[in-house]
Amino acid sequence: MRRRAIVFLLAAWMAGAAAKIILPLKPDSVxxxxxxxxxxxxxxxxxxxxxxxxxxxxxxxxFVLMLGDNIYGHKTSKDYLRKxxxxxQGLLAAGVKxxxxxxxHDDPNSTAYKPxxxxxxxxxxxxxxxxxxxxxxxxxxxxxxxNWLKSELHxxxxxxxxxxxxxxxxxxxxxHGSDLDLRKLxxxxxxxxxxxxxxxxxxxxxxxxxxxKGIYYFVVGNxxxxxxHNLRHSPDTAAGFDTDxxxxxxxxxxxxxYFQAISRxxxxxxxxxxxxxxxxxxxxxxx
Amino acid sequence: xxxxxxxxxxxxxxxxAQAPVNPGLAAVRQFEDRVAEYMSLRAKLKPExxxxxxxxxxxxxxxxxxELAKRISAARADALRGEIFxxxxxxxxxxxxxxxxHGPDAPAIRASLIRAEPVWLKALRVNHLYPHDVPxxxxxxxxxxxxxxxxxxxxxxxxxxxxxxxxxxxxxIVDYLPHAIDPVP
Numbered sequence: 001m002r003r004r005a006i007v008f009l010l011a012a013w014m015a016g017a018a019a020k021i022i023l024p025l026k027p028d029s030v031x032x033x034x035x036x037x038x039x040x041x042x043x044x045x046x047x048x049x050x051x052x053x054x055x056x057x058x059x060x061x062x063f064v065l066m067l068g069d070n071i072y073g074h075k076t077s078k079d080y081l082r083k084x085x086x087x088x089q090g091l092l093a094a095g096v097k098x099x100x101x102x103x104x105h106d107d108p109n110s111t112a113y114k115p116x117x118x119x120x121x122x123x124x125x126x127x128x129x130x131x132x133x134x135x136x137x138x139x140x141x142x143x144x145x146x147n148w149l150k151s152e153l154h155x156x157x158x159x160x161x162x163x164x165x166x167x168x169x170x171x172x173x174x175x176h177g178s179d180l181d182l183r184k185l186x187x188x189x190x191x192x193x194x195x196x197x198x199x200x201x202x203x204x205x206x207x208x209x210x211x212x213k214g215i216y217y218f219v220v221g222n223x224x225x226x227x228x229h230n231l232r233h234s235p236d237t238a239a240g241f242d243t244d245x246x247x248x249x250x251x252x253x254x255x256x257x258y259f260q261a262i263s264r265x266x267x268x269x270x271x272x273x274x275x276x277x278x279x280x281x282x283x284x285x286x287x
Numbered sequence: 288x289x290x291x292x293x294x295x296x297x298x299x300x301x302x303x304a305q306a307p308v309n310p311g312l313a314a315v316r317q318f319e320d321r322v323a324e325y326m327s328l329r330a331k332l333k334p335e336x337x338x339x340x341x342x343x344x345x346x347x348x349x350x351x352x353x354e355l356a357k358r359i360s361a362a363r364a365d366a367l368r369g370e371i372f373x374x375x376x377x378x379x380x381x382x383x384x385x386x387x388x389h390g391p392d393a394p395a396i397r398a399s400l401i402r403a404e405p406v407w408l409k410a411l412r413v414n415h416l417y418p419h420d421v422p423x424x425x426x427x428x429x430x431x432x433x434x435x436x437x438x439x440x441x442x443x444x445x446x447x448x449x450x451x452x453x454x455x456x457x458x459x460i461v462d463y464l465p466h467a468i469d470p471v472p
Contacts, residue, residue: 073420074419074420075345075349075420076349080345104403104423104424104425105422107419107458108423108455108458109339109351109455109456110348112339112342113341113343113345113348114342115343119341120340120341139423139425139426140425140431140442141425141428142428142431142437142442143432143436144436144439146428167402167425176402176403177398177402178402179403179425180394180395180398180399181392181396181399181429182399183395184392184395185428185429
């Protein structure tokens, strides 16, 4: 126990100063964080978690989206403790809710793990303000899930429809790259049903893709794992970061979505404002 | 008039009786029957096989998974590979997979397989647990569109070049079809 406390203090010291929040903090906005490929249980994951805690002091976000690979390796109770409950204990104690999606390293039965808020489902949706969030299981995109997705999207008049899942439809990571088969099936649904933003992980880097067919794509796969210098240069990359761990803060207010990507050490590595899709093209103003 | 209709009816019956059975369709039906048998056996293990309610206790989740696996594997102690992917089913599945893997979607599916972190296990064994520390490779969605649908408790998973029928709730390998998918580099 004492050893753990020392490790935490050391991690806090190493994590450095809190990032300067440049998000607008408008009243009644929907505020959340995004992490992906986080569940290593390593020091870097803990440092990212501490940085998130620090940021929350000036940007009080209510929940966190998890983009899969939430628990790497073995899945004993000790693993859940070391790879989730301990790193995020500060956020969990503060009442921050985590909404998980499944990665290829996750136990499909972790849907029953209450702190992941999946309610036993591999894919599910929830609403916050005028925002519809859909967690998908990109490991197993069968016709049943595709039909469910179409129906959920079709039945919603939310201003923002946001999907999050593990395997990216667009990525310029050298390790995996885009999942073309998944893209072929999901992208037409996203377009037709007005999905505005997609968050994915799997690739252990941060990348923001230039809007593709009017949809904003983010890859946040370096909140625990990291593949240094693994981003391939591409004209479709709007911003990238592959030299340290990172997470994303998001604020949505009316027709605007503000984002700030922050590194393990508190450096702002990307930020900007996106406009809600008008079904006739969207704009992005990156800072 | 009545005689005429009866003659047509008899002719139709005779033609129907002689109509060749589509072997592919028959194989799919056989597969579905075997899956239904498995699900029926699984259902008999209730209440333990009921979906687990969300819990903060990972011990409970693992215990539920292990208990279910233990009961199913005990009930199928003599299960052998090929009991669900029978030789007839295997032929049809390999045909369906080949159509998908060599059709217009083939490049995207191959890329998807490679990018999903291909998984190889030292040995695949029916009625054995899928190891928790080994990632589960995603199954290309285009492939899933071409295969018979499964109850939500079961999934098709790719392991090496085998197609595995996995009981997700029990983390148990129900059956597998070797050499189903061309190896990816």
